[in-house]
Amino acid sequence: MALSKNAGGARRWVDDVLGVATLIGMVVALWLIFIYTPVELVQGAVQKVFYIHLASIWNAYLSFFIVFVASILYLRRPSAAKDRLARAWAEIGVVFTTITLISGAIWGKPIWGTYWSWDPRLTTTLLLWIIYVVYLMLRGFVGDPERGRRYAAIVGIIGFIDVPIVHMSVRWWRTLHPDPIVARAEGPDLPMSMWYTVLYCIVVFTVLALFLVRQRLHIDELRETLLDLRMTAR
């Protein structure tokens, strides 16, 4: 831990603030979700998973957008920092895509009667998840680390551009097989309290993502310091 102090006290301070903010924010989010907002009349308590679901998918798209931008910047001017940033966000993005898929399934079982349906949004989300899992695996497959970073950047770009195209094609495809059991979750007239809670959750989850990414980058840094120390110790 002595190393991290040398690495910058100000940064640790930011992390502490982010961590505390996330913790408090999450507790408040739980209160808002389970106590403040009313129970939805038709769907019942299971509807509450939607706050987490929406905030997660928001985080996933935000993450992959950042991966996309960092990848472009990396190819223009390679640097280890940009690659680390892209990878950290991709990991967080995959985590939140996973949460999205799981929370969707939890909601889907009682409402749709099935954990999984080939609904366009579900299908797109699953493909999104696969693309970025491959993105994360890619560096390990390529021998030369520099080349691995470059290839990851290529997939970070193609993958992101691909997502709307996948979504569009899946949607057009689904129009041929309309799914009768799909009940739309969000009616147009949600009570305002629900909207506030949704927005609030999105904000808190974004802070959580920021916090996690910073922790991830910190671990990377420690690992590199360790490698350097090993090298000099030889």
Add this chain to the structure above:
Amino acid sequence: MKLTLQQVLAIVQKDLTVEMRARDLLVLMLTFAVLSLVIFYLALDLWGPVVQRVGPGLLWLTITFAAMLGMGRTFVREYERGTLAGLLLAPIDRGALFIGKLVANLLFLFTMEAVTLPMFALLFGLPVLRPSVLLITALGTLGLAILGTIFSAMAAHSRAREALLPLLLLPTTVPIIIGAVQATSNAISGAADGPPWLGLLIAFDVIFLTLAYLLFEYAIEG
């Protein structure tokens, strides 16, 4: 500009000559494609209206997997024998190198399809030799070849080689496959309504072509 065209042609011609002498790639793709068709038919016990429904999907599965097999080999071949470095030593714009490789790959795939489509028509009894289906096949194959060319260049440089290509190609190429299957389906059944798949296929091809053209340099260089 004139030099670039000459370079692209040189690459295409070289790839064709090498393949004409080695023949391994086309033989591999063709055998695989025909085998797949037979296995699909037997495994799924296809007859009657089911063929009409799943036929186009099976056709495109066959084409996709055969294409993946073939395109993976083209770069691995250059990489293993060290000729890729020879190509990279030439003062050729990396985009032009991409176009050269893409055209060569396309010609291989079209040759494979020239046998696979009639075989499919024969075995499955679906009229896929219509001009409309041929056009769809060309557009779908172009999309596959675009992504296949850039991803197989990347796969050749990695430890997993042929295993990496499907991981990269299959998820990203979903739009092309959906588009091609649906368009083929409509063309066979004569359905006129539904989404404009042909236009969508063209749009996907253009988007992927632009991306791959711009990014190929980073996929191929050392």
Add this chain to the structure above:
Amino acid sequence: MGDSETSGMDPIVAVQGLTKRYGAQTALDQLDLCLDRNERLAVLGPNGAGKTTLIAVLATLVRPSAGTLRVMGYDSAAAPNEVRRHIGVVAHQTYLYEELSARENLQFFGRLHGVQDLEARVETLLKLVDIYPRRHEPIANLSRGMQQRVALARALVHDPDVLLLDEPDTGLDQAHLALLASLVQGRAIPARTVILTTHNLERALELCGRVAVLAQGRLVYQAASAALDRAALHDAYHRLAGAAP
């Protein structure tokens, strides 16, 4: 070989702070190097010293982790294709297509380089490297030494100003070692700037006006062949080779 872009004063090859890392392994470490027109440098060094990596970076095949490379005044990062126009490379691998004949290989690479009057050029080169009688056979049918000669011809097809040769003597018999010497020294063809690597000190001294020792990615010794202090060179070579982990 006449070039209008660069004055005679500029170095033909200028390398500064060149570094290549493979993960934790440093193959080239802050290397500086300068070659004038028609200067010839032989690089010696133990296995794993970084010789091949140096040639590959100079050939624009491997991107340096740091540092710059200029050939004929062109920066390899900003104008790689200009650099490629001016270099010819022979490496461990021959870069030849097995299924194509020597002639077809040369024609292919000539077309890639936009060589004028290609037919005549290819004929000349095939005769020069003494492969003419077997020019129509597929490369796969030729012996390793013959393939190496075709690789030499391939490197010369666009008449480059700079030759980069990684162990060019691989597989050559006595007669063709003499041919290699006459090519490198600019007797059989016009003289040009040459960087070559070898494990043979005598050959290095014979072929090149300057020798350098590379060890663990660093140039640890450099001298003109004429003024070579063998004791110092051996010392540099063995001390550093021995120190390798």
